[in-house]
Amino acid sequence: MEEQPPREQLSRDVPSPLGTGDRKLFGYVGIEAVLDQMRIKTMKTGFEFNIMVVGQSGLGKSTMVNTLFKSKVSRKTTCPGYEERIPKTVHLLSVTHVVEEKGVKMKLTVTDTPGFGDQINNQNCWEPIIEYINDQYERYLREEVLISRKRKIPDTRVHACVYFVPPTGHWLRPLDLEFMRRLSKITNVVPVIAKADTLTLEERAEFKQRIQKDLKAHGIHVYPQVDFDDDPDDRLLNDKIREKIPFAVVGADKEHQVNGKKVLGRKTKWGVIEVENPAHCEFPLLRDLLIRSHLQDLKDITHNVHYEQYRMRRLNGSNLPAKDGECLALSSVNGEPESHL
Numbered sequence: 409m410e411e412q413p414p415r416e417q418l419s420r421d422v423p424s425p426l427g428t429g430d431r432k433l434f435g436y437v438g439i440e441a442v443l444d445q446m447r448i449k450t451m452k453t454g455f456e457f458n459i460m461v462v463g464q465s466g467l468g469k470s471t472m473v474n475t476l477f478k479s480k481v482s483r484k485t486t487c488p489g490y491e492e493r494i495p496k497t498v499h500l501l502s503v504t505h506v507v508e509e510k511g512v513k514m515k516l517t518v519t520d521t522p523g524f525g526d527q528i529n530n531q532n533c534w535e536p537i538i539e540y541i542n543d544q545y546e547r548y549l550r551e552e553v554l555i556s557r558k559r560k561i562p563d564t565r566v567h568a569c570v571y572f573v574p575p576t577g578h579w580l581r582p583l584d585l586e587f588m589r590r591l592s593k594i595t596n597v598v599p600v601i602a603k604a605d606t607l608t609l610e611e612r613a614e615f616k617q618r619i620q621k622d623l624k625a626h627g628i629h630v631y632p633q634v635d636f637d638d639d640p641d642d643r644l645l646n647d648k649i650r651e652k653i654p655f656a657v658v659g660a661d662k663e664h665q666v667n668g669k670k671v672l673g674r675k676t677k678w679g680v681i682e683v684e685n686p687a688h689c690e691f692p693l694l695r696d697l698l699i700r701s702h703l704q705d706l707k708d709i710t711h712n713v714h715y716e717q718y719r720m721r722r723l724n725g726s727n728l729p730a731k732d733g734e735c736l737a738l739s740s741v742n743g744e745p746e747s748h749l
Contacts, residue, residue, distance in 0.1 A: 451513075453560075454512070454513035454514060455514055455515070456515045456516075456562075456563045457514055457517075457567055457706075457707070458516075458517040458519070458564060458565060458566050458567050459516070459518055459519070459566070459568050459570065459698070460518075460519040460521070460541075460566045460568070460569045460595075461473060461518065461520055461521070461569075461570050461572065462521045462524055462570070462571050462572065463521075463525065463572025463602060464524065464525040464526055464572070465522065465523075465526050467572040467574065467602035468572075468602055468603055469520060469572055469602075470520065471661055472570075472572075472600075472657065472659035475659045475660060475672060475683055475691065476694075476699070477507055477516065478672075479505070481503065481507070481516060498521055498533050498536045498537065499521070499523050500519055500520070500536060501519070501520050502519045502520075503517070504516065504517045505518075517564065519566065521536075521537055524537070525583055530583050533583075534586070534587045534590055534591065537587075537591065538590060538591070538594065540566075541565075541566050541569075541591075541594055541595055542718065544564045544565045544566060545714075545718040545722075546718075546722070547564060548561060548563065548564070548715065549718070565710055565711075565715060566710070567596065567703075567707050567710045568595075568598055568706050569591055569596065569598065570598050570600060570694075571587065571588060571591075571597055571598070571599045572600055573600065573601050573602060573619065573654060574602065575601055575602060575603050575604060575607050575615070577607055577611045577614070578615070578618070579618050579619075579622060580618075580619055580622045580623075585622060588623070588628050589626060589627075589628050592628055592630055594714055594717075594718070595710065595714055596709060596710065596714070597631060598630065598631050598653070598655075598694070598697065599619070599623075599630055599653060600655045600694060601616070601654050601655070601656040603658065604656035604657055604658055604689050604690070605658045605674070605688075605689065607656070612656050616654060616656065620653070620654075630653060631702075631706070631709075632646040632649060632705070633709075634646075636709055636713065645701075649693070649697060652690060655690040655693050655694045655697075656689055656690045657683075657690055657694055658674060658681055658683050658688070658689040659683065659691070660672050660673050660674040660681070660683050662674075664680045666680050666682065671684065671685075673688075
């Protein structure tokens with residue numbers, strides 16, 4: 409009678425049924441080099457980032473964008489002699505630049521919304537913005553469903569929408585609440601308190617608390633959303649960010665001398681307000697969120713959540729039952745019905 413191997417040896421020799429066991433390597437293989445490959449490829453091809461700024465005229469939207477990227481990327485710089493006028497309806501203006509830093513290229517598109525909230529009657533003034541965001545999803549979807557499609561689909565989808573709240577110091581207006589309620593369902597909304605230097609530190613703290621209460625009371629989920637925190641470490645980081653939202657920011661695209669150093673800031677009769685000084689405003693927190701720590705996450709949530717929801721609604725709405733077991737699918741390419749067996 410043959411001797412059976414010990415039970416411990418059997419359990420070691422039989423592989424895991426799910427194949428999820430970790431394997432120790434006997435020597436260096438070079439798996440970590442994939443990070444270098446990804447970095448080199450990204451530096452060659454570059455990447456896209458699309459940001460939208462929304463708010464009333466005079467809140468410093470263009471200046472804030474210039475401050476974020478330390479470059480003249482706002483719409484005003486592309487129109488010499490442009491005279492600022494308040495449009496009768498909401499107009500959307502997009503400007504695209506290629507920004508390069510240390511060999512990394514980023515195709516940056518800034519979309520401004522002049523006319524938003526500037527009229528006496530602002531009813532449904534958010535509709536052009538919603539339509540624009542959905543149009544970008546539709547454009548991406550049309551490219552995606554083509555039989556012969558591009559290797560890299562041009563991405564014009566809005567990855568982040570920065571909403572500028574007027575520094576009233578009181579509460580959110582019904583317009584602010586309705587806009588963020590609607591837009592937070594289709595894109596990443598980041599609220600900020602514009603021109604926060606017009607408020608004292610005490611007024612600023614009270615205003616932020618009121619805004620946080622209003623957002624919670626109306627069920628408005630701004631970025632970063634709690635529902636998308638999968639990793640515990642990400643949750644801890646995002647919890648700290650959510651405590652600070654909305655960020656109290658000050659924008660400036662001019663340099664001033666402070667203690668022998670050149671700093672970005674705005675000069676007043678009391679001194680220079682340094683936009684990159686955390687003691688003066690929370691602009692560094694906004695910049696870190698949009699660029700340094702969460703830029704890729706903004707793009708991932710846009711693609712995996714907001715675009716996916718639009719795609720599901722669009723495809724479910726365009727598939728109609730037909731006779732003989734066929735399905736008539738509305739073609740998103742030429743607008744004509746196309747039958748599929």
